[in-house]
Amino acid sequence: MNAPAEIVRATEAPARYFNRELSWLAFNWRVLEEASNPAHPVLERVRFLSISGANLDEFFMTRVAGLQGQQLRQVGEPSTDGLTPSQQLAAIAKDADALVAAQNKEWLNLQKLLAAEQFEVTRPRELSAEEREWLQAHFREQILPVLTPQAIDPSHPFPFIPNLGISLIFAMRDRADNEPLNELLMLPPRLPRFVRLPGDAVRYVPMEAVIEHYLELLFPGFELLGAGVFRVLRDSDIEIEEDAEDLVRHFRSAIKRRRRGRVIRLQFSVDTPQDLEQLVRDGLDAKDALISESAGFIGIADLGLLVAEERIDLKFLPYTPRFPERILEHGGDCFAAIRAKDLIVHHPYESFEVVVDFLRQAAEDPDVVAIKQTMYRAGKQSAIVDALVAAAEAGKSVTAIVELKARFDEEQNLLWASRLERAGVQVIYGIPEFKTHAKVSMVVRREGEIMRTYCHFGTGNYHPVTARVYTDLSFFTASRRAARDAGKLFNFVSGYVAPKGLEMIAMSPLNLRDRLMALIDTEMANARAGKPAAVWAKMNALVDQQIIDKLYEASEAGVSIDLVVRGICCLKPAVAGLSSNIRVKSILGRFLEHSRIFVFANGARLPDRKARVFISSADWMPRNFNRRVEYMLPIENPTVHAQVLDQVMIANLIDNEQSWELGSDGTYTRLQPGKRAFNLHHYFMTNPSLSGRGQALAGKAVPKLRLTQRG
Incomplete structure (x- = not known):
């Protein structure tokens, strides 16, 4: 396909x-x-x-x-x-x-x-007489009262149709006086897209099919001449005015404007008469919109609603993530476990609850003085927000960097910000021209005569729902150097204080791209000196032209480069004289690969403990380097280093059951497992991590991954 x-x-x-x-x-x-x-x-x-x-x-x-x-x-x-x-x-x-x-x-x-599994999506005419009788009663009682047909004529202007709205358009004739009439009917957003028939058998009927079948009940005395279904997509990007004095007010009005944005695309059912299609285009002022016709289901995204059906036999086997054993060994005390040694948690194989517990414990601990937290996407039901509210109500100093520019989450983030402020949290909306995309949390705790800071650096969002399906890394540390850098990051966003003397992290928009370029330069120098030279990098997108050009230069200098890029990749691999030493793959499967990991050989043959290993919140795109606040953090603890390099990165490189290889012509070819089949998602679901195993699992060996397993 x-x-x-x-x-x-x-x-x-x-x-x-x-x-x-x-x-x-x-x-x-x-x-x-x-x-x-x-x-x-x-x-x-x-x-x-x-x-x-x-x-x-x-x-x-x-x-x-x-x-x-x-x-x-x-x-x-x-x-x-x-x-x-x-x-x-x-x-x-x-x-x-x-x-x-x-x-x-x-x-x-x-x-x-x-259908072979007794799960049907059907139409009214294919139902039994008894089922149609139930459906008609359901239509009269549950659907008909909600529907509002609108005549379209010179005295009734074409109505506004919101973004993603699905509507039906009809050409009709009044049998009484033979007068033609055009009618429009929007599917009410509060009605389900599918009607489920009662009974043990799973049978659904699309809402538009139900309405069309019982049209006589909606338009008694009218004859149907033609009909169609259409869907509207509008411009939904929010632009930030540089001189917006009140960012909250600006976003509230911008969200309302988004719903009325310019029509970008109109999708019609293939049987829509041309005159009705033109009526819609004129009525929506959509002369510049891209028009498409579909012979099938309109609004493919809505098919996801069917997955909510309780048919576990038709879904992936349920998976329960592990809780890090090392924290359990410390009686569930996150601070004691982190203080003993840096810890990395691999989501979704290891529970996101450890992140929530980290903040809950901070909220309840009388020795915790302050909490600082970034929030990019937190979801609609956020235990993270609950913990911050509890901490503020307990009298702790709590600061939340709430990013209003998180696309399509702006409205939810405004609601969270309002709740946090009511609880006494100091809410910061960041720098108007930059998105705060870094995922960082700080907890400052009084321990005897000293103040100790515990930090969490994540590659993914503080979002309990996506954390169950996105692969990400959560790194916990009590490093004083990391704490000082994290503090400077927060001060940059809250007070516009440019950080000086960063000890560990690189930051966008300050020096992240330059740091990556310097690391690649080092690999090039090693290659020219006859030393091993390699770059392994995992990310969601690779677009930045400066980084791509540097990778091309490194490739032709003899650096071996392996990239795992899930989505967009503008780099052309395997082109003689340009990128002959670059390989690119994409992984898609049960979980969505989301973590950002960058590895540089540093004169050693990968994998090796001398290699420089980094985790990051940033993809390699111009926006991540120029218009976002991001971080990149080196991993120095030997156990964590081994987990990220020897387990996570190698597993990504040797996966051959969910991987696609990018060719120099732009085509992607699915890898064939052959005799050495390896599925990285299955591997991590069945093998505990190195970092969080604890003493209870010390005697159980974690399988050793080798690059020779690559298919």
Whole structure:
């Protein structure tokens, strides 16, 4: 289910870079491929299909919206691969239409597989007489009172349709006077997208199919002449005004404007009459919108609602994450365990509860004086927020850096900020021109005559829901050097105090890119001196042109480079004379690979204890280096170093059951396991970590991973 060849070829000019937007679409093709992966249970395949739909929606609402804005203003430099905004939009439209067609083809296949498991998504005409009788009663009692048809004529202007809104459009004729009439009906957002029929058998009917079937009850005395379903996607990017004096007020009004943003894409059911389609386009002032027609289900993202059905036989086997044994050995005292030795926790294989417990203990501990916490995405039900509120109510000094610019979480973060402020937390909204993307927590505790600071550095968000499916690292330390650096990071965001004399971390927007470039330069110098030279890096996206050019330079200087890039990758690997020593892979599977890990050989043959190992909150993108507050932290503790390098990184490199290799032509090829099959998610689900094992597991060996296991 790879993207069409002509789409791939659009990424090939000029020679040095792949197009960012088309690389993202290639990523979403890989997500869609997981929906057709027979190794996954069928409802998990439906989940992947819905994710591919939700991803595509967000892509249009943000990236395509930006390109359209450039096109309409007739501004915008060509991308690094040389394509103008108009050329990119043309390529995107073609690829996106092919992607939607493939999504609907896969949905037809999955419906058959679901039906074989007594799980049906059907239409009213396929129901029994008894089922239709129940459905009609349900329609009269539960649906009809909520529906509001709207006539469209000169005296009734076309109504506003919100972002992601699904509507039905009808051409009708009044049988009494033979007068034509156009009617619009929006699906109320509070109604479920699917109606579940009663009984043990799982049977769903899409809401639009129910409405169409009982249209006579909504429009008695009218004859249906034509009908269609359509969906609206609007520009949802929020721009920050540099002179916005009140950031909270600005975001509250911007969120309201987002709902009314410019129409970016209109998706119609393929049977929509042309005159009705034109009526919608004119009514929504969508002359510049990208138009697509779908012969299948409109709003693929909504298929994820079906996964909530309690059919555990059609899902991945439940997995319960481990709690670090070393903390349990200290009686659950996080501070005692961290004080004894640095600790790293590997989510989701190890529980996110350890992070929550760290803050809960801080809230309850009378010796804790202060807590400082960044919040980028915290979810709708956050134990982290509860702990901070409890700490503030207990009289502790609590500071929360709440990032209002976390896309699509702005409204929730405003609610959290309001609750935190009511509890007495000092809420800081950060620097207007920079997103605070670093994931850092500090707890200052009085211990006898000294003040000791305990820090948490994460590669992922303080989000209890995504922590169950995102692979991330949580590093806990009582290092005084790390604490001093963390304090400077917080002071930079809260007081605009530029940090001086950082001892361990590198920071964006100050010196993170420069530090990475210097580390790559060192590898180049080692290669020229005949020493081992290598870079291993894991991230979500690689876009930054300066870093890519430095990697190209290092490759041709003899540095061996292995990159694990889940999503966008603008670097072209394996090109003679440019990137002949660079290999790029992408991993997709049960869990979403999210951690950022950077390894530099430092004159040793990897893996080796001499290697420099870093964790980070930053991907290698211009925004992470230039417009965000990020951190990169070296891992120095030998046990933690071994876990990150010898376990996590090698497992990523040798995985061959969930991996795709990027070719020099821009195509991704799924690796074939052969006789040396290795699935890194299964490995970490069945093997405890090195760092948090404790004495209870000291006698049990952790399997040794070797690069020779690579397929």
